[in-house]
Amino acid sequence: MxxxxxxxxxxxxxxxxxxxxxxxxxxxxxxxxxxxxxxxxxxxxxxxxxxxxxxxxxxxxxxxxxxxxxxxxxxxxxxxxxxxxxxxxxxxxxxxxxxxxxxxxxxxxxxxxxxxxxxxxxxxxxxxxxxxxxxxxxxxxxxxxxxxxxxxxxxxxxxxxxxxxxxxxxxxxGYQEHDYITASVSHLPHIIAASLVNLIKVSDSEDGLMKTIAAGGFKDITRIASSSPVMWQQICLTNGENISRILGDYIDYLGAIRQALDSGNQSELYDLFYTAREYRNSIPNASLGPIKKVFAVYCDIIDEAGGIATIATILASNNISIKNIGIIHNREFEEGVLRIEFYEEDPSLKAVELLRKYRYTVYER
Known part of the structure; x- marks a missing residue:
């Protein structure tokens, strides 16, 4: 140009x-x-x-x-x-x-x-x-x-x-094709995340026990529920027809899953998780889609004073900026005690290499 x-x-x-x-x-x-x-x-x-x-x-x-x-x-x-x-x-x-x-x-x-x-x-x-x-x-x-x-x-x-x-x-x-695709892979997931968070909110006990133990996997899969309410209100109002269409398909699919649960259908329940795992694993591991990728690594650390500070110092001394860092208390579906999130992909890759050099056990997602 x-x-x-x-x-x-x-x-x-x-x-x-x-x-x-x-x-x-x-x-x-x-x-x-x-x-x-x-x-x-x-x-x-x-x-x-x-x-x-x-x-x-x-x-x-x-x-x-x-x-x-x-x-x-x-x-x-x-x-x-x-x-x-x-x-x-x-x-x-x-x-x-x-x-x-x-x-x-x-x-x-x-x-x-x-x-x-x-x-x-x-x-x-x-x-x-x-x-x-x-x-x-x-x-x-x-x-x-x-x-x-x-x-x-x-x-x-x-x-x-x-x-x-x-x-x-x-x-x-085509613009119509675009709106249907984004309704499926971006807009619907945001609605699901927001509705799931609100479901847990209204289902929680007075002492907030669900909220207390909802970290780890739950917080990761509902991360996008933290997006701008105004922006997503406008998206729903301007792409409502497509979102409603795919939401209807999803509701029907949930109904079929519920029926499999109620009838104890072993093969359908297995297929639900097997096909989801296979298809998800086939999706390219790159930040190219409409939902922004999180650059996070997980590692094991010994429960001792200064453990987190040591890792933070190692990364900082190598000019690697950390977006967020914290202990995962609910690790039922997670590997690694410590979750470290970065702003971009390159620092996360350098952090993995560096921490392994210092003999930390690091898990990538």
Missing amino acids: NSKRIGFIGLGLIGGSIARAIRRCFPSSEILAYDTDRDSLSLAMADGIIDYACTKIDEHYGTCDYIFLCTPVSYNSGYLSSLKEILRPGCILTDVGSVKTDIHLKIIELGLEANFIGGHPMAGSEKTGFSNSTAHLVENAYYVLTPSAKVPDEAVQRMREMVAAIGAIPIIL
């Missing part, structure tokens, strides 16, 4: 990370941005990530070769209406939302199909805002592109090349 002018509307975690990646890969490009948070724009200017901070959506965006719409879904319609008046032919308009049907329907309504290629970078963080953005956030992550029916093939190819250049893995899908 030659030197281009690239506009951002919204410069939070995702928008800021993509802007940083573009600045790193295409340093001669001009980047302009609009955000209601003036501090984010000031920080982006100070960091040299953007060249222009816009106070509104105006004619500056009419000169862009690419425009990334990186705002909450509920704000998209207003910005699209503003862009319709100034968007130039040949400009690629894209977004980063995790639900695609709503925005595609709005694009069709406004007559912007010749410009629009929907986008969904399958990466994120529990942190928010431009201050937490990184140039490598989307590296090695799937980046789904959902081209409109009237967008030229040449524009789709340019967008693929842009995505690949910043280190992501482009995948082309």
Whole structure:
């Protein structure tokens, strides 16, 4: 990609990370941005990530070769209406939302199909805002592109090349197919996790015994229940039809499992766990899907004063940052006494090598 002018509307975690990646890969490009948070724009200017901070959506965006719409879904319609008046032919308009049907329907309504290629970078963080953005956030992550029916093939190819250049893995899908897939592998799991946590909450005794012993495996499989309530409310409202469809299939499947339990059907119960184990083990062990991977290792330590401190010191002295560390008290389904979580994959791999060098028994997931 030659030197281009690239506009951002919204410069939070995702928008800021993509802007940083573009600045790193295409340093001669001009980047302009609009955000209601003036501090984010000031920080982006100070960091040299953007060249222009816009106070509104105006004619500056009419000169862009690419425009990334990186705002909450509920704000998209207003910005699209503003862009319709100034968007130039040949400009690629894209977004980063995790639900695609709503925005595609709005694009069709406004007559912007010749410009629009929907986008969904399958990466994120529990942190928010431009201050937490990184140039490598989307590296090695799937980046789904959902081209409109009237967008030229040449524009789709340019967008693929842009995505690949910043280190992501482009995948082309229809917007309806995208929403059904994400409903199945991302949206439904979040609903299951949230409902399971709430089930335990209302089933717990007054002394909170379930909560006390629910660490370990339970906390791992329900980790995504800690996600933003507002974001998941909006996802459910915008992709409700697909989620309801797959949720219905899941409820039917749960009913079949309950029937197998009630009838004591040995073969069906065995097949439930055997097929799940085989299919899960066939899934590539990489942080490429819509649910962010946790980089954690587990190791055995002797119960003695300073045991955790020793490991923390070993890692810190080798410039390995720890996100979280703690003893696992409920180890019914876990190997390892100590769980250590890292921010990224490379530090976790280095930690495994280092701890084994010091003769710790380390278990990887």
